[in-house]
Amino acid sequence: MTARLRLTVVTVFPDLLGTYGDRGNGMVLARRAAWRGIDVSLVEAVSTDRLPAADIYCIGGGEDGPQVRAAELLGGDDTFAGAVRQGAAVLGVCAGYQLLGRSFPDAGGAPIRGLGLLDVETVKGAGSRAVGELLAEASPTAPMLPGGVRLPPLTGFENHAGTTMLGRGAAPLARVVRGRGNGGAGRSEGAWSGRVVGTYLHGPVLARNPHLADLLLGWALGSEEPLATVDDVEVEAWRAERLAASASRRPAWSSLVR
Amino acid sequence: MRGPGVGPEGKEGRGSQRLGLRSGLAVRGVVAANRLVRATRFGQGTVLGGRVGLAIAPDLLRALSAGRRVALVSGTNGKTTTTRLLAAALGSPGTPGGPMSSVVPPVTNVTGANMPEGHVAALSERWSPTAALEVDESYLGQLVSATDPVIVVLLNLSRDQLDRIAEVRLVAERWRSALDAVRSRARNPGDAPVVEASNRVGGGAVVVANADDPLVVWAAEAAPVVVWVGAGQVWDEDSVGCPRCGGSLQRPVGEGWRCARCTFARPTPSVWTDGRDLVQDGEVRTPVELALPGGFNVANATMAAVAAAVFLEPRAVGDPGVMAVGCRTALAAMREVEEVGGRFGTVDWRGVAVRRLLAKNPAGWAAIFDLLDEVEDPPVPVVLAINARTADGLDTSWLWDVPFERLRGRWVVATGERARDLAVRLHYAGVDHVTAPDSGAALEHAAGRARGAGVPRVDFVGNYTAFARLPVAP
Known part of the structure; x- marks a missing residue:
C-alpha cells in the first residue's frame, strides 16, 4: 500500500528547456501514477509563471542561453528550494542535469553557477558533440528499486557537448556501455544523490526506462514496496529493440542511407 | 553538346548569363552525373550532380543565377x-x-x-x-x-x-x-x-x-x-x-x-x-x-x-x-496543383483510396491533425509511419512533442522502422492502435478496417523517409 495517494508533477520551464521531447518525462510519470489509481496533477510551468510546489520536478534539455536563464530563475525560486528541502524528487536531463550541479559552461565556455543540488561540475568537452544512442548499465552505486532490485540497463539518446565530473557527494547513475555519457575517463553516465537524479539521456529517459520512472514515483509516494505493475508490454518490446540496436557494434546501415 | 541551363538554342550567354569556361564545364558535369544516377535508378538524380558541379566550380550557384x-x-x-x-x-x-x-x-x-x-x-x-x-x-x-x-x-x-x-x-x-x-x-x-x-x-x-x-x-x-x-x-x-x-x-x-x-x-x-x-x-x-x-x-x-x-x-x-x-x-x-511530390495525392490500395500525407516535426504533425479533423464522421483509419534515418533525424524524442492525444477516438496503425517508439507514445497518449511490421501490412490492416466501416479512404501519414517508401499495392 502506498503512503500517499496524491501527487503533483511539474515539468519545469518547457518554454526554455523543452527542446528534445523531455516533456514526455512528466507525461510518463503522470500516466503511470494515474494507472495506479493515484490522483495526480501534471503542470507544465512556463518560465513566466510561478513555479508550483510539487512532489516531482522534471527539468529538460535545451540551448545554452535558456539554460542559463532557467538556472537563474530556479536559483531564486523559494517554492522550488522549499519543496526540494522537504524531499521533492528532481530529475534533470542534459542541460537540466548540468544546471543541477555546482557549475556548467555558458555558450562561450565560461562557468555559470548551478543550483548545487548535485555535487557535479560540467565543462565544455574537448572533442565533438556526443550525438547518438547511449546504452549504460546501472552502477553498483545506483539507487535500488524497492525490494533491493537493481535498475535494468538504461537506454536513450544523448546530444550534448559537455563533460561532467562527479564530486564525492554524488554517485554515478550508470556505467556507459555505448556512447559518451558524462565523458572523461570513468565511463560513467549521470549522477544522483538523495532524491535528485541527473542524466544525459533523452528519449525521453522515463519513457525508455520505466523503472527509473517508478523509482521517482516510489520516492515521491514514500513507498517502500514495489509499485503495482502496469501494462508495459509495448514499452518492453521497444526497450528490447533499442538495447539490441545499441549492442550491435556497427551503426545501423539504415541510419546512414537516405 | 547543347549546354543545358546555358541559354536557349544552345547559345551560351544571354547577357549576364554567359558562363565562364569552368562553370560551363561544371554544368556539363552536373547534368551528366545526374543523368547517370537516373539511368542507373540509383536515385532521383538531384544531389550527386550538384556535388560534382560544385567541386569543379565552387562559385557555380552564383554563376548560374546571374541574369x-x-x-x-x-x-x-x-x-x-x-x-x-x-x-x-x-x-x-x-x-x-x-x-x-x-x-x-x-x-x-x-x-x-x-x-x-x-x-x-x-x-x-x-x-x-x-x-x-x-x-x-x-x-x-x-x-x-x-x-x-x-x-x-x-x-x-x-x-x-x-x-x-x-x-x-x-x-x-x-x-x-x-x-x-x-x-x-x-x-x-x-x-x-x-x-x-x-x-x-x-x-x-x-x-x-x-x-x-x-x-x-x-x-x-x-x-x-x-x-x-x-x-x-x-x-x-x-x-x-x-x-x-x-x-x-x-x-x-x-x-x-x-x-x-x-x-x-x-x-x-x-x-x-x-x-x-x-x-x-x-x-x-x-x-x-x-x-x-x-x-x-x-x-x-x-x-x-x-x-x-x-x-x-x-x-x-x-x-x-x-x-x-x-x-x-x-x-x-x-488550382492545377493536385499533389506535391506525392503528398496530398491519393493512391489505390486494393479498392481503398489512400491519401498520402507527410509530417516531419511537431508543427507539421499539428497541421496534419488539423487536416484530419476537417473530415466529419465516421473517422477515417489512420496509418502512421515513423523512420529515424539521417534525413528524418536519428532521435525520435520529438514524438513526445507531438500532440498524438488528438487522435483519441480514431483507429490507428503504427508502422515504420521505429513503429515501437510510436506505439509507446500512442500507448501513453491513450490512442487505440495496432502495430504493423511494414507499411504494406499496415495498409492491409487499415484498408480492411475502412471497408468494414464503410469508409472509402485511409489516411497515411509518414515522416520523411517513411513517406518516401510507401509501397504500391501488389
Missing part, C-alpha cells in the same frame, strides 16, 4: 508546397502583366533537394529566365548571397530534427543577419521602395514574411522591404519568449501577438488569410480554391500568391489594386 530572376522559399514547414504553388503561378502562360518570364516556366527544385547541390542541379537542367527555389533553413544566407533573389518568402520557424539542424532561435538569428546584409547592399536603405529597371525594389530582395510567426518577424524586419502576410501559426511553442528582449510573448485572442516587456509586436499585415479566403486591406476577399486539402495549404497558397504578385509586378508592394489582381491570377494558376 535570372530568382524567388527563394524557406521555413520549417510548407516550403516544398509553397514553392510548387509559386512555380505554378509564375509559369502560368495566362499571367497578365507578366514579362516574358511567364513564357518559360521557372526552373524549380521540385524533388525537395533544397541544399546547394539541389539548386545547382535545378538551375543546370534547363534554361529559364526565372527560378523558384525551395531552400533549407540553414542555407538561406548562402542562397541569398549567391542568387541575389528578387523575392524571399519566409513561412515559419519551429523545431525540427534536432540532432541535425541547429536549434531554431539560432536559425532565426542567421536569417536576420542574411537579410541585414541585403539591407546593406540595397542602394536606398530605409527609403520608400524604389522600383528599378531590373524589377528590384530598393536594390535588394522583397521579403514576403509571415507576420504571425514571431521568429520570422524577428528575422524579416532586418530586410529593407517586407510585405507582411498574416498566414497564421499552427505551432507557437517555439516562440514563447521574445526574440528581441527575452520577455514573454502574449497572444490575446484575436489580437495577434506582442511582447509583454518591449515594443516587439505583430506587424500589421497587408494580406492575410481568414478561413478559406485571402483578404487584403479594405476587406477585398478572394476565395482560395485549391485542389490541395487543408487550412495550412490556404496559408501556403496565400504566401505564394503574394510572392507571385510582387515577382511579376513589383508595384504590387505599394498598390493594393495591383496586389489584388496579382493574387487572384496567381491563385487561379495554383
